[in-house]
Amino acid sequence: MDNKLETLENVRENISYNLSEGVKNRKSDFRTFTLCSHGIYPTGRTVVLRGYDSLTNILTFHTNSHADKIKDINENPYVCCVFYSKSLKIQIRCFGHAEINRKNTRSIASWNNMNDMSKECYFQNPPPGTQIKSYNDFSKTIFSSVSDNFCVVDVKLEKLDWLFLKREGHRRANIFINNKESDTWVSP
DSSP states (O other): OGGGGSSHHHHHHHHHHHHHHHHHOTTOTTSEEEEEEESSSEEEEEEEOOEEETTTTEEEEEEETTSHHHHHHHHOOEEEEEEEETTTTEEEEEEEEEEEEOSSHHHHHHHHTSOHHHHHGGGEESOTTOOOSSTTOOEEOOOSSSOTTEEEEEEEEEEEEEEEOOTTOOEEEEEETTOGGGOEEEOO
């Protein structure tokens, strides 16, 4: 792998491969990532990668419309998605602009492709983050064919920071999605 990662073009290919693999392979280290947003405090939380389109450079995840991350994105749509593979020793930080899809053709199409068990999470009552009296003091009652709380969030990538940890010396690159000529190696 070392020789294949010595050009910026190969770094771009490595990023695309790993993110695509994260969507397809449940066991991939790139299946989940930390979504960082900013509300009152900077916040990170783990979400599941549901889509990656290498042509449009869009990452996708699903969430509940009542989640704090939705409030954060509504206030400031710029987010950072941090992926790390312990086995490959590669970190990818993806910076971009998040767009919330709720009750539209995009969210309905995603909803229709989900299994029933996954859909149950979006019928949770009370909403995420609500204080409850005890450990089991919430329910998942399915009361319609589509949850009003289901959202698809698309993150349009603008810049990537790729870090490869290796004994001989770490390697790092900045990749600019819409300006390949600006891609550059940076000190790790």
